Amino acid sequence: MSNKASTAQDQPPIPGDRRGTLGVGPDGEWQIRFERRLRHAPGRVWAALTDPDQQAQWVPGVTIEATVGGKVVFDFGDEGMAEGEVLAVEPPRALEHTWIWPGEPRSVVRWDISVDGDETVLVMLHRQLRQAPAVDYATGWHAMLDAFGIYLDGGDPAAAEPDYAGLFEFYSQAAQDQTK
Template sequence: MNLAEVRTEEVDGGWALVFVRELRHAPERVWAALTEPGQLAAWAPYTADRDLAATGDATLTMIDGEDGQDLAATVSRSEPPTLLEYTWGDSLLRWELAPAGGGTRLTLRQTLAEPEWASKIAAGWHLCLDVAEHLLDGDPVPPIRGMDAMNHGWTELNTAYGERLAD
């Protein structure tokens, strides 16, 4: 199991998970996967009602099986193809993309209500980004969302990230 770099940071009296992963694809391709509704629907834990490359309000629908929950979102920063920042419910997600060896170094910072959630969230993003890599490779697989993650190694990833974050 090849884990991402992870750590937690204190931010504005709260916490953030910092999740860093190398992807094989150029920042422009990764940017499209992060912002275009059709691509997001293929890998992310939510769908978007519009392209996230433009600032302003949006709705992200969290998907768990047949159930969806609409969450208000606001894209506050969009600097293609290097920086995307938006709210997702009570969280702030900041995606930073940098060229790295023919691919992209993706850094996600997500605010957390409690630092204890860091390993759980890292495990979820790990699975989602595995699916995104398949999409970018031209070999799409179904998205892994919600409780379905339990069937794809989420428990083991949660434990492994928990151990890494405890170091």
Template structure:
């Protein structure tokens, strides 16, 4: 996909909440698809691999351990994870390293109101994570539309508006933008 032909969608609704020494990004987006279709994209490994920065070694519709494989750079990394709650078409909650993700799906007049609560240790990462999820969900939306595009992850995200999204989310959240993560390679090609 040519980065010049890609335009990120408008900013999502976001907030940052302090939570017992951690920070939670609350990221809400309207998707044009019914909850069942969105649920499948969140839980089926082959669909996850088509839009997320990771995939899973099993379907996430049931609680218990699984291996989450980060695929956002040249070296995939396996991580132990656990589905804590799985309530079809309404709630999916799981661990991801030291983070915890909670996806809530609500039927809306236009499809699904999807809310992600992503718990983090470091506040400065909240806008960065929002920018990353923004691009991932742009890809997911196109997948759900039946017009898939390749995943946008890792260093390549810089060519698709990640830095501008990061700066915009930082401003919206009132968190200073720290730019590209230190130590993360940039795709300058």
């Protein structure tokens, strides 16, 4: 995969590539898309995403109440907090919620879970964004999804230190490439 990001409606990423894509989607709004292939049953992936005890294991400060109208909180301590509301729940296939970051317009995050052979495919799409925070969000989602995978594999997400500077540089360049 080149360093140029593709838009979310492009082809799926190269197998094993954990990088997300960001750019302008079909609705004319900026969006971020991640696809992760996991060697866990869809029910296991769904449980890790929606069970409060498991949420705290992959990202402390996360609360996603998996019922329509449920509360969503991503509390990053000194870095800030995103809040929202669950819009759709389709166990064990889909979860959608709003994302409200202070000073930014409301956006929507959708998690889709499907099966492809012996893998479960998790697609996370964050849409209706402004370009400026999309780079920060992509960096954060990348790190969170890495932690999610580590947790599912039985590891300790807290022991893995993300390369935030490298991720930010990659997604910054990807966003710049989209505006050329």
